[in-house]
Amino acid sequence: MQAEISSAKNVLELTGINKSFGSVVANKDVNLAVKAGSIHGIVGENGAGKSTLMSILYGFYQADTGAIRVDGREVGIPDSRAAIAHGIGMVHQHFKLVENFTVLENIILGAEEGAFLPSSRRKARLELQRLAKEYELQVDLEAITENLPVGVQQRVEILKALYRQARILILDEPTGVLTPSEADHLFRILRRLRDEGKSVILITHKLREIMDATDTVSVMRRGELIATAPTSSMTKESLAELMVGRRVLLRVDKSPSKPGEVVFDIRGLNVRDQRGVRMVKDVSFSVRAGEIVGIAGVAGNGQTELLEALAGNCVPESGTVLLNDAEIAADPFKRREAGVAHVPEDRHAIGLILSFPLRENASLGYHRRPEFGTSPMLKRSKLQQYAQAYISDYDIRPPNADLRTSLFSGGNQQKIVLAREIEHDPAVLLVGQPTRGVDIGAIEFIHRRLIELRDQNKAILLVSVELDEIRALSDRILVMFDGAIVGEASPDASERELGLLMAGIAEQDQGRG
Amino acid sequence: MASFLNIRRIVDFAVLPLMNVAVALLISGLVVLFVGQNPLEAVGYLISGSLGSGEGIGFTLYFATSFLFTGLAVAVASHAGLFTIGAEGQAYLGGLGIALVCLSLDRFVPWYVTLVPAAAAGMLFGAAWAFIPAYLQAKRGSHLVITTIMFNFIASSIMIYVLVNLIKEPGSMAPQTRLFDKGGLVPKLGEILPVNIGTAPLNVSLFLAIAAAVFVWVLIWKTKLGFEIRSTGANPAAARNAGISYVKITIVCMLISGALAGLAGVNILMGDLGKLQLDFPAGIGLVGVAVALMGRGHPVGIAIASVLFGVLYQGGAEISFWMPNITRELIMLIQGLVILFAGALSLMFRKSVYSLVDLFRVSKPEV
Numbered sequence: 099m100q101a102e103i104s105s106a107k108n109v110l111e112l113t114g115i116n117k118s119f120g121s122v123v124a125n126k127d128v129n130l131a132v133k134a135g136s137i138h139g140i141v142g143e144n145g146a147g148k149s150t151l152m153s154i155l156y157g158f159y160q161a162d163t164g165a166i167r168v169d170g171r172e173v174g175i176p177d178s179r180a181a182i183a184h185g186i187g188m189v190h191q192h193f194k195l196v197e198n199f200t201v202l203e204n205i206i207l208g209a210e211e212g213a214f215l216p217s218s219r220r221k222a223r224l225e226l227q228r229l230a231k232e233y234e235l236q237v238d239l240e241a242i243t244e245n246l247p248v249g250v251q252q253r254v255e256i257l258k259a260l261y262r263q264a265r266i267l268i269l270d271e272p273t274g275v276l277t278p279s280e281a282d283h284l285f286r287i288l289r290r291l292r293d294e295g296k297s298v299i300l301i302t303h304k305l306r307e308i309m310d311a312t313d314t315v316s317v318m319r320r321g322e323l324i325a326t327a328p329t330s331s332m333t334k335e336s337l338a339e340l341m342v343g344r345r346v347l348l349r350v351d352k353s354p355s356k357p358g359e360v361v362f363d364i365r366g367l368n369v370r371d372q373r374g375v376r377m378v379k380d381v382s383f384s385v386r387a388g389e390i391v392g393i394a395g396v397a398g399n400g401q402t403e404l405l406e407a408l409a410g411n412c413v414p415e416s417g418t419v420l421l422n423d424a425e426i427a428a429d430p431f432k433r434r435e436a437g438v439a440h441v442p443e444d445r446h447a448i449g450l451i452l453s454f455p456l457r458e459n460a461s462l463g464y465h466r467r468p469e470f471g472t473s474p475m476l477k478r479s480k481l482q483q484y485a486q487a488y489i490s491d492y493d494i495r496p497p498n499a500d501l502r503t504s505l506f507s508g509g510n511q512q513k514i515v516l517a518r519e520i521e522h523d524p525a526v527l528l529v530g531q532p533t534r535g536v537d538i539g540a541i542e543f544i545h546r547r548l549i550e551l552r553d554q555n556k557a558i559l560l561v562s563v564e565l566d567e568i569r570a571l572s573d574r575i576l577v578m579f580d581g582a583i584v585g586e587a588s589p590d591a592s593e594r595e596l597g598l599l600m601a602g603i604a605e606q607d608q609g610r611g
Numbered sequence: 612m613a614s615f616l617n618i619r620r621i622v623d624f625a626v627l628p629l630m631n632v633a634v635a636l637l638i639s640g641l642v643v644l645f646v647g648q649n650p651l652e653a654v655g656y657l658i659s660g661s662l663g664s665g666e667g668i669g670f671t672l673y674f675a676t677s678f679l680f681t682g683l684a685v686a687v688a689s690h691a692g693l694f695t696i697g698a699e700g701q702a703y704l705g706g707l708g709i710a711l712v713c714l715s716l717d718r719f720v721p722w723y724v725t726l727v728p729a730a731a732a733g734m735l736f737g738a739a740w741a742f743i744p745a746y747l748q749a750k751r752g753s754h755l756v757i758t759t760i761m762f763n764f765i766a767s768s769i770m771i772y773v774l775v776n777l778i779k780e781p782g783s784m785a786p787q788t789r790l791f792d793k794g795g796l797v798p799k800l801g802e803i804l805p806v807n808i809g810t811a812p813l814n815v816s817l818f819l820a821i822a823a824a825v826f827v828w829v830l831i832w833k834t835k836l837g838f839e840i841r842s843t844g845a846n847p848a849a850a851r852n853a854g855i856s857y858v859k860i861t862i863v864c865m866l867i868s869g870a871l872a873g874l875a876g877v878n879i880l881m882g883d884l885g886k887l888q889l890d891f892p893a894g895i896g897l898v899g900v901a902v903a904l905m906g907r908g909h910p911v912g913i914a915i916a917s918v919l920f921g922v923l924y925q926g927g928a929e930i931s932f933w934m935p936n937i938t939r940e941l942i943m944l945i946q947g948l949v950i951l952f953a954g955a956l957s958l959m960f961r962k963s964v965y966s967l968v969d970l971f972r973v974s975k976p977e978v
Binding site: 409411429430431432433434435440442447448449450451452453454458462463465466470471474475476478 | 833834835836837838839841842845846848849850851852853854855856
């Protein structure tokens with residue numbers, strides 16, 4: 099098997115791909131070869147650079163340096179049209195389908211021939227019937243897309259790529275929205291495609307899928323492609339270790355925590371996202387005064403939805419949230435008034451209003467409190483005073499409360515949010531990705547401030563995809579996988595142990611007895 | 612950096628509006644040429660008719676008063692990210708409230724006693740008419756643009772019914788109420804101030820409109836509610852996270868908007884017509900949209916834009932009077948062009964003017 103694979107020729111070669119966004123290096127000297135008639139898995143944590151690499155391949159981004167060869171010939175891929183012309187097809191994580199079109203219309207969209215549809219339709223129908231038979235991709239061509247289950251919609255995406263004569267098919271986290279049986283069907287289709295000589299690139303963070311479905315696997319970490327090997331030579335454990343890597347532990351000076359009473363108690367929380375997919379599954383845990391509980395996990399395993407539900411930004415399907423044994427309603431205003439402060443994961447989208455001056459953002463959400471005026475008027479002098487205090491206490495630069503918030507750097511914007519949420523004396527602080535996109539100096543400051551807050555006997559819930567951060571700050575670590583809390587670990591747990599939990603391995607092994 | 616932003620502000624608030632009006636007038640000039648008339652002559656009548664005499668100015672400011680009410684109404688909603696087209700219908704229904712109060716009180720009390728309940732009734736009726744689209748937008752996600760347009764038509768039908776069947780003057784064939792008595796008429800400015808505005812209907816409603824502009828300025832920039840309105844308009848998700856209710860802001864904002872539009876009837880009914888008649892708003896709600904866009908949502912800008920449209924209305928009437936070949940329809944075309952360029956296409960030149968300004972700045976030596 100292995101010999102057979104290595105003898106096949108490379109249908110796709112990437113050499114020396116580099117890509118930076120500003121000062122952030124997303125891909126660093128990446129070399130990748132994909133063989134004809136194989137399923138090639140790419141694994142890595144969130145932010146490892148998988149998606150960037152695939153976006154370069156599909157023409158969404160241009161590499162800063164490096165070459166792409168298809169069938170040994172160097173090609174330029176300035177846009178997705180060029181990618182399609184070279185036989186590269188992509189199935190996105192979020193489908194790109196027109197929901198109220200029929201399946202057939204979606205498939206021929208952009209690939210119609212001539213100005214009139216009937217002839218393209220006729221031709222497409224014949225071709226699609228052939229493809230469906232060949233690859234077990236049965237779909238009702240006349241069905242309205244939005245009425246189909248997600249698994250079938252995904253098949254439409256695959257058909258779309260095949261109809262455009264894709265020979266290299268990229269699937270980005272294809273099983274995220276699928277039920278287990280739908281996922282099994284998908285993998286049957288992928289194997290069939292491979293057997294017909296197509297090449298499949300499967301991007302995932304689920305190690306089970308890599309082990310079950312791929313012939314070759316590449317591991318990415320921090321923008322680099324650090325290993326490529328036949329899947330048969332790897333184990334889930336060795337992959338998890340490669341994925342997480344051995345990293346220098348962030349050093350945060352902290353004394354042992356002295357946890358007090360349970361302050362924040364979550365019982366049986368279930369949350370569905372807007373698509374109706376259950377993202378948080380029966381989550382129960384509690385946070386005590388004077389401790390930091392960290393939620394670790396690969397991004398997309400329900401942490402975002404958990405945090406949003408706890409902050410009151412979405413109404414959970416079921417479950418209760420108790421603060422000092424009293425239930426608090428799922429409303430951001432009531433939560434904040436009760437003493438639950440929230441530093442959101444995405445400060446640009448929901449933490450700040452970027453077009454407003456710092457002065458106004460520094461008190462957004464607290465502006466109704468009497469210190470800003472007991473009449474309907476909002477005291478500008480008070481806004482200014484609070485903003486100035488934050489500027490000096492948190493060393494926000496430039497120290498100008500009148501400046502538009504969009505003109506501050508990421509680290510300084512984050513300090514504005516932190517100052518606002520911390521300085522109103524909350525009982526519980528929910529913090530999501532506190533140092534995402536934040537420079538090193540600010541990271542250290544933010545970490546120190548969170549530890550100080552803990553030592554003031556506050557309860558802190560920290561959600562971060564940065565394992566280093568979780569380990570450096572937390573007194574207890576809960577690991578989320580697929581919407582559920584799959585285990586608890588101490589911050590001294592090994593990378594390996596945490597990595598396995600994060601990859602959902604422990605749970606599955608138990609399940610298999 | 613600061614001076615850089617200021618230049619862009621100047622572009623936004625002064626250069627662009629002037630450019631837009633200039634382009635609209637330029638194209639209007641071509642149209643006038645096309646019908647074989649002299650555009651310069653037309654411009655002459657436009658200016659002299661609207662600003663050349665006390666009476667002309669009186670008419671101009673009378674129109675501007677109505678536009679100020681509806682412009683403020685549209686602007687308040689726009690600060691919450693709501694685009695309302697409903698000021699027309701709200702002003703129309705507001706007029707019903709005003710007329711009902713006037714018809715009940717005008718024979719018994721002086722105008723300044725009638726004014727307060729009449730204005731309150733106008734605001735109440737206007738707000739009530741805005742409430743339904745507001746509720747539908749806030750709770751059901753029905754698009755406000757569509758519902759407010761539909762509500763303009765419904766308002767129009769209701770008013771036909773009310774005027775023809777319920778409050779028509781007995782014995783009259785015209786769909787209108789009886790004339791208000793003295794107690795239902797507010798004084799013209801010429802009657803109480805030493806100004807000569809001839810027969811122009813400019814009246815004390817002007818001060819009411821100015822007060823409304825000050826109110827809107829205070830509301831939007833000085834109050835907690837205004838902060839929440841601006842937050843919702845600028846970033847609804849962040850506002851929600853800050854505990855600001857989208858439903859509450861949408862409904863409150865539209866109630867204020869409807870109330871402001873409802874006040875326009877004070878100017879038209881109590882200040883000029885002295886009765887409620889069919890289709891009295893005559894497009895002021897739609898001009899309000901253009902005025903609010905051109906004034907960039909700021910009361911001072913809206914006031915200036917209102918006067919500009921007052922000039923167009925009054926000056927336009929003069930043109931068609933003195934140049935019969937330029938028909939009323941042509942005047943409407945010119946007004947439409949100004950609405951098109953100053954309202955709908957108001958940011959068309961923004962990018963090019965910005966880059967022109969940047970070019971100018973780059974070519975300057977660094978200070």
